[in-house]
Amino acid sequence: MDECPTVASQRTSRAHALASLHLAVLLFGFAGLFGKWITLPPSTIVFGRTSIAAIALGALLALRRAPRHGFDWRFALNGALLAIHWLAFFQAVQSASVAIGLLGYASFPLFVVVLEALFRRRRTTPGEWISAAVVALGLVLLVPQFDIDNRIVRGVLWGVLSGFTFALLALCNSTLAGQRGATEIAFWQNACAAVCLLPALALGLALPSGTELLGLVVLGLLCTAVAHTCFIGSLRTVSAHTASIVAALEPVYGIALAALLLGELPDARTLGGAAMIVSATLWTSSRVRDR
Numbered sequence: 634m635d636e637c638p639t640v641a642s643q644r645t646s647r648a649h650a651l652a653s654l655h656l657a658v659l660l661f662g663f664a665g666l667f668g669k670w671i672t673l674p675p676s677t678i679v680f681g682r683t684s685i686a687a688i689a690l691g692a693l694l695a696l697r698r699a700p701r702h703g704f705d706w707r708f709a710l711n712g713a714l715l716a717i718h719w720l721a722f723f724q725a726v727q728s729a730s731v732a733i734g735l736l737g738y739a740s741f742p743l744f745v746v747v748l749e750a751l752f753r754r755r756r757t758t759p760g761e762w763i764s765a766a767v768v769a770l771g772l773v774l775l776v777p778q779f780d781i782d783n784r785i786v787r788g789v790l791w792g793v794l795s796g797f798t799f800a801l802l803a804l805c806n807s808t809l810a811g812q813r814g815a816t817e818i819a820f821w822q823n824a825c826a827a828v829c830l831l832p833a834l835a836l837g838l839a840l841p842s843g844t845e846l847l848g849l850v851v852l853g854l855l856c857t858a859v860a861h862t863c864f865i866g867s868l869r870t871v872s873a874h875t876a877s878i879v880a881a882l883e884p885v886y887g888i889a890l891a892a893l894l895l896g897e898l899p900d901a902r903t904l905g906g907a908a909m910i911v912s913a914t915l916w917t918s919s920r921v922r923d924r
Contacts, residue, residue: 650870653863654879660860661880662887665734667852668726669895671845675723676833678849679716681841683827685853686861690820693862702817707809711818712825714802719826721795729788731891732899732907735884736775737792739910742917743768744800752804764913771909774902815865823857881914 664682671678725734743765749755775789809818841849868876884907891897899907 646870650867651875651879654867654871654876655882657860657864657867658879658883659886659890660856660863662735662883662885663890664852664856664860665722665726665731665887666891666894667848667856668723668734669731669891669897671841671848671852673839673841673845675720675727676830677839677841678723678852679719680827680830680834681846681849682719682853682857683716683823683830685850686857687820687823687827689854689858690816690823690861693858694816694820697816702813704821705809705813707805708818708821709825711802711805711809712822712827713829714798714805715822716826716829718795718798718802721791721798725788725791725795728791729785730897730899730903731895732884732888732897732903733775733785733788734792734795735887736903736907736910737772737789738795738799739881739884739914740768740772740793741796741800741803742914744797745803748800748804761917764917767913768910771906771913774906774909777902816862819861878915881911884911 667678668675722734722738725737746757746761746765750757772789772793776786777783778786780786781790806818864876888897888899888907892899
């Protein structure tokens with residue numbers, strides 16, 4: 634018997650949403666490679682990324698003719714957090730490697746557990762603390778020696794700062810999510826992040842070459858605006874539970890792309906730490922109930 638057209642349509646829609654979700658996470662992981670390809674200071678890279686993303690997202694909002702709301706001062710705070718998050722991430726990539734930057738950033742679930750327990754009085758489960766401990770052990774495994782002059786140590790520290798600020802940003806955004814659209818939030822945060830970086834650019838302006846400018850455009854459009862749009866669009870069909878599990882694969886995609894396109898082959902220590910961090914993140918994500 635032929636399949637019901639409605640059921641077939643639903644399956645096709647879900648397949649397209651899953652493909653869009655994986656594409657978004659792949660592009661998020663791909664962004665780390667630009668820290669190696671673009672030989673500019675992280676402040677210049679992040680300013681270019683946020684500026685181009687803000688222009689693209691602003692144009693998207695205009696085309697959609699979405700309802701306009703007033704500026705909220707919380708956008709400025711979130712923009713500053715976003716700027717610090719990406720500055721620390723690209724500094725980690727340039728200090729060490731794409732793998733170290735992505736794995737340091739992947740520590741953010743640990744900070745979410747701690748911050749929610751401290752500031753929101755949320756009752757945590759033993760499993761969450763075990764997962765956080767595994768992530769912490771994975772980060773320790775990445776460090777070959779506890780010497781601040783070691784580039785891996787510096788990369789891990791910058792990556793952890795990236796994860797911490799992302800956790801703060803996620804908690805701040807959770808209060809805005811019920812009041813504003815996701816694309817509007819992303820637009821204002823990117824715009825505010827670009828404004829926050831203007832003083833840093835004035836202190837040390839580094840003009841990009843033609844190739845670097847092209848890289849910034851690809852980073853801002855493809856890895857930020859398009860990736861964000863694909864991710865948000867997939868949530869219309871795919872559950873938040875599924876999205877959180879797929880998002881945990883970002884370090885896997887990023888490390889694989891770095892090995893393929895940059896020749897950055899992680900050593901056994903890095904692979905061991907990656908296995909612990911990604912496994913803990915996947916396990917935590919699999920236990921998150923849809924909200």
